[in-house]
Amino acid sequence: MIKFILLLVAPLVLKGLYVDDFIYHYTTTRLLGFCQVLANDAILYSGLALLLYLSFLPQVNRLCTALLRVLAVILFAVYIIDYLIIVNFNTHLAVGDAIKYADYSYKYIQQIYGINNIGFLFIIAVIVIPLILFSFSKRKITSRRYRKIPLFIIAALPLISGFSDNQKYAHSWIYKNVIDYNLTILSESSAYSDKFLKAFNFNEQSYCSVETGKQTELSSLPDQTLLMPSGYKNIIILMVESLSTYQSQYFSGINNWTPNIDLIAGQNQAFKNFYANGFITEDGEIALLTGLQPIYPPSSYSDDGGTSFHSFFSIPNSLPNILKKYGYKTEFLTTADLEFGNTGNWARSIGFNYIEGHDQPEYDKWERFHFQAAPDEALYVRALDRVKQNNGKKFFIFIKTVSSHHPYINPENKDKSESEAIRYTDKQIGRFYQQLQAERFFDNGLLVIVGDHHSMTPLKKAEVDNYGQFKAAAKVPLIIADGVNAGVENNQYQQIDIFNSLQGMVSGRQCYTDWNGILLGEHKTPPKYIAHRRGDNRDIVSIFTENEDFLVKLDGDSTRLSGNEPAEPSIRQMLIDKVNALRIARVSG
Template structure:
């Protein structure tokens, strides 16, 4: 007799198209709660503190689905029933994608991100394949996807009218609007939002300035600047951008994990910066900051859908343009796909003489990983060839961008998905590269600069938060090694955007000027920035500004951009307006 309820439930699952859909929805919500819980324990050190607050957001999500489902049943028109059920399916798929993006990158899936990446289907599929590391994981993934498609397909073709009364529909509608007043408003709101709220959330950072406001800002006098005479050095230079290299990976830089002993040893043989910041939260922004000298804050003019690279491609004030004018040979080498987000075209427009990506002949026949990239060791070997074959009439500036340590952290040697293993691999490859540079005499008149594009896209641990506070999300390592440098720790704060003015000061003999928020740290510390502009993946509309020990937040909102919380004693909001309008006082 006890088996009868089980048999009844089994029949409902097999023959009822609605019940499996309900279980699928509840499963997605449960997984959302799981993600919130593991992150709240790791970051906030508390149990259930985010899940309790997220309940009302997800209840509203359920009520929304209920409204669409029951209205579809009430309708006499087939096309309307079909459209509403299709909307239910679309909402559930948005939630599924949102949870994958949240779990992998700690950001939400939004309409703007959909428009940004919809044309990068091959890169998305390539990334998805990296998550399937074995035959069994592929089999399980195929089974799960097949079951989901079966559930969604059966629901879509269901054409039975509901017998629910209008009173029940009114109750669901009341729940939909009533939960709006029960949802808490707090700092972690972007993560608590249900997937539909997040997808259609207002992206205030994309609101443009009005013409009158922009003209007013552009008419204001230039910021005060300080000017210096250039040093006029002409060393060979390598800028090594290590994907996702973070403070917590290094014992030297954080005292936490010891995954990069080679990098730590190399850094101690040069100058290492223990208070360095990324102005970026992804590779795209990191390259803009490092190579244009501007924090990658979206311009306040034009179309919100304009890709970031296109917004920073017209300036002649870039690292490669500067070095070309100083008669350097400039090259950018990566094993990644330069077609992703238009990176290759952008690199050409900002001035590099040579640009190579995954399709370079040197990588033919090599095993590929995410972004069609060969392992880091292949990039380093290709760089050595370029250095040795380069004609010596000009000094060289070589930019190397690694890929192996990109999320989802697939170790090229073992094929295991492990952040520790892949960073240990990258560290060993870096150590071999440095030894090879020594063997060809590069450091006789050359310097290697090692920096990250951004902090890894994973939650900050409680240990990180204790050590660095919320700035943990922006802190990254930076070091430079070469002739005359030996174990000098630089504790002064600098950031990625300071590389351009620093190179200008070091390599040019001209008089040059910087504003208060630009720094010069090459060949020695010359000018500290008053404030550093950083970003956070959990608050994409905000700019986080660090001025000494003080922190400030500016919410980007076109003409109505404003401070969130404390206001600084000086006009940082005006600085943000000038940056977003391309009014740079450095020259």
């Protein structure tokens, strides 16, 4: 009995300890996180205890006993999975994610732990067989004295939940039990009514300028290729997995894991107040390659709402499609499995001429890691080869790295830590940059180095102190290297501004709005507002201005501001309308 109880409470204790350490990063207060986990999970454990208690009563027949125990096992398994996801990905188990990544989960687990099919089946058998035996066991509680103790515990647990306080801290999402969390974020899927959609109207003013000495016109050629403005550049976007501001001494002063990146930043254009528009790689790809904020439409899980890149397929004005009109060859390179998140199909749908992933023959000689990916070194070897093959042509290459993805491991020495993985990533970026210099790429080329999202790790206290609790979760470095311009930019910018600026660079016509800036050329203009899709509270979109942060609660027709509000009523409504406009556009997109 004691072993059984210890097994039941072990995940609760482990989660409490982890969350306590997580909260300590923000508050430097111990036991707060642990106590809040106990308070929030008490109701869930009360339900688990009740199911088990009823199953052990002698009056309950065998079929009901088995059903009660199966339900208890499922609830316990969900709790454990939620804990593992919190530890590994800094978010809760969400129903949408479970649907979205279910088909790749088996592959991912195999890759992370090096388990083959037989080993996986053995582990499943070791776990499942005892659970089946337990579920259909005839064991019951026969002593009346022992029946009273569980009843007391079951009755007391809900009282403990009264001590929960989920409003005190911005990151109290981590306190919540998995059921409460999913009920909270359920408003994200609330649909807009037909009446609301018919009445809704949102107009955004756009301002455009023509770059000095540049103009565009349609060619008379049959393919309607656009003539390039003078001084065009080949373009490489290097999207670095989980590259975050706090990892860099140059960008944050917090850690010193990226000396090569810091050196490159000091020699080129460095953006120290730059933000990712989302919290996962998919969001970064959407922002950088389509120029659209990765704010998804309300969706049920039966209308593709649980699929990757939902509503962002086949974007006509994607960066690859735009650049192809100007004669560019467009390429998408990664060492990751293109099946993950349907990335390959999405990249094709937005117009890339050439796409390759983990199954490229050149990677066969390399060791594989998560997502079946060869290390970043192999990716840069391959990318440099593509640069050489495109010599003399106009080209755009999008490079998506993998080695700095969680779980962190340095492919060279196999050390497992975030700092080791980032140091390896930094080393390979430094080497790639030097190789581009040797190939004289910068004579007519532009390299963009940018993080896809903040790492999926707890925010450091120094981050929160420096940037605030909401902005810290979106801070990533941006470097633009063109061999000519250098300097530090401290105005705020975001990932979609890269798309907007590159589009303007090749066309010679730069446009901006309050929500979309220009970070290149003579008309540099920061956006007034930046939208960030959050990974902790999926029902909340953060809005950043230079001096304030605002939160918009997603809830269909009832979408609203939460917490701090702008002083002017017109701006309050504009923030809500903008978020609604983004989501409604994807409904019809």
